[in-house]
Amino acid sequence: MLPDDLSAALDQAVARFSPQELSDAVTRITERYRVAGVSTGGNHLRSRADITAYAAYRMPATYAAASTAMRQAAMLTPGFEPRSHLDAGGGTGAAIWAAAGIWPSIERITVVEHDAHIIDLGRRLARGGAAPLRGTTWRQASIGAGLDRPAADLVTMSYALGELPGPDRPGVVKWLAEEAAMVIIIEPGTPAGHATVAAARDVLAAQGRTIVAPCPHDGACPIQEGRDWCHFSVRLPRTSLHRRIKAGTLSFEDEKFSYVAATTGPWPRPASRVLRHPQKRKGVVSLRLCTEGDGLRDVIVSKRQGGLYRQARDVDWGDAWPPPSIESPD
Numbered sequence: 140m141l142p143d144d145l146s147a148a149l150d151q152a153v154a155r156f157s158p159q160e161l162s163d164a165v166t167r168i169t170e171r172y173r174v175a176g177v178s179t180g181g182n183h184l185r186s187r188a189d190i191t192a193y194a195a196y197r198m199p200a201t202y203a204a205a206s207t208a209m210r211q212a213a214m215l216t217p218g219f220e221p222r223s224h225l226d227a228g229g230g231t232g233a234a235i236w237a238a239a240g241i242w243p244s245i246e247r248i249t250v251v252e253h254d255a256h257i258i259d260l261g262r263r264l265a266r267g268g269a270a271p272l273r274g275t276t277w278r279q280a281s282i283g284a285g286l287d288r289p290a291a292d293l294v295t296m297s298y299a300l301g302e303l304p305g306p307d308r309p310g311v312v313k314w315l316a317e318e319a320a321m322v323i324i325i326e327p328g329t330p331a332g333h334a335t336v337a338a339a340r341d342v343l344a345a346q347g348r349t350i351v352a353p354c355p356h357d358g359a360c361p362i363q364e365g366r367d368w369c370h371f372s373v374r375l376p377r378t379s380l381h382r383r384i385k386a387g388t389l390s391f392e393d394e395k396f397s398y399v400a401a402t403t404g405p406w407p408r409p410a411s412r413v414l415r416h417p418q419k420r421k422g423v424v425s426l427r428l429c430t431e432g433d434g435l436r437d438v439i440v441s442k443r444q445g446g447l448y449r450q451a452r453d454v455d456w457g458d459a460w461p462p463p464s465i466e467s468p469d
């Protein structure tokens with residue numbers, strides 16, 4: 140769920156346009172993405188109505204994905220209390236709102252975004268938030284390996300790395316990681332999004348970073364490209380506005396996302412992570428796991444395993460496994 144203050148600020152922004160203007164904008168943007176793909180530097184948003192419509196229907200989802208990825212990273216790094224946050228390709232600020240909710244220690248925020256109109260909306264939304272959000276420095280600049288930037292404890296890039304030309308991405312990932320204690324990159328949960336994240340993960344691992352989430356190891360990704368892709372899912376409620384401007388009547392949507400979180404220091408990692416929805420049948424739970432030393436494994440936990448079975452019934456797609464107090468899923 141979006142924080143109330145962000146939701147209220149978004150409602151206010153949306154009220155400047157008629158529902159028809161917004162749904163026309165959504166149709167236009169969807170068509171541009173369909174025809175040209177994502178790697179276009181965000182130039183599908185060409186008017187204020189486009190930007191507002193995009194924020195109204197995509198920000199709740201990218202906020203939910205960023206929050207979920209950040210929560211997993213934060214759970215594995217207790218004591219990491221970032222003071223400064225840099226968000227690259229920040230758009231209207233979904234990731235800065237998410238990070239502020241996960242790490243109340245954040246005092247200084249910088250967003251780098253190349254579109255002045257997008258910055259304008261992001262700044263207006265952030266004015267409705269708490270002090271660090273209100274004081275965000277919005278820097279209008281094009282992300283590139285040579286761009287100067289403030290040092291930051293936490294650096295994020297959410298749904299934006301894949302918009303850069305492929306050859307630029309490794310340099311940008313190194314640029315993101317400069318002097319950062321933690322880097323989190325989030326992309327859509329599609330095969331292309333996973334490929335972008337996997338390539339970024341390779342760059343981070345080659346730099347000696349510890350991959351804290353979602354992978355339980357720094358080694359090669361066991362998922363074979365073309366056969367599957369590593370992604371997770373978060374369910375979010377659709378606001379009535381959302382339902383009005385986006386076709387479909389469901390009261391919720393599932394946002395699929397891929398991510399990687401890497402740190403400078405070593406942190407204890409879980410033995411494995413749950414990929415896919417656990418299959419829960421009478422007396423057994425089947426888990427597809429990415430493991431620390433044994434690649435992908437399918438594990439069955441049965442009722443006979445008592446406490447472990449009860450934990451397996453509660454575990455969700457994307458969670459670490461086994462839960463901290465239990466030694467081994469076997």
Ligand SMILES: C[S@@+](CC[C@H](N)C(=O)[O-])C[C@H]1O[C@@H](n2cnc3c(N)ncnc32)[C@H](O)[C@@H]1O
Nearest residue numbers: 180181201228229230233252253281282297299
């Ligand atoms: C899909 S939006 C994601 C926005 C936000 N991070 C989120 O998660 O909702 C991608 C953003 O990256 C910005 N962007 C794309 N290429 C960029 C570049 N080279 N430099 C700066 N911003 C860029 C776009 O203008 C757009 O606002």
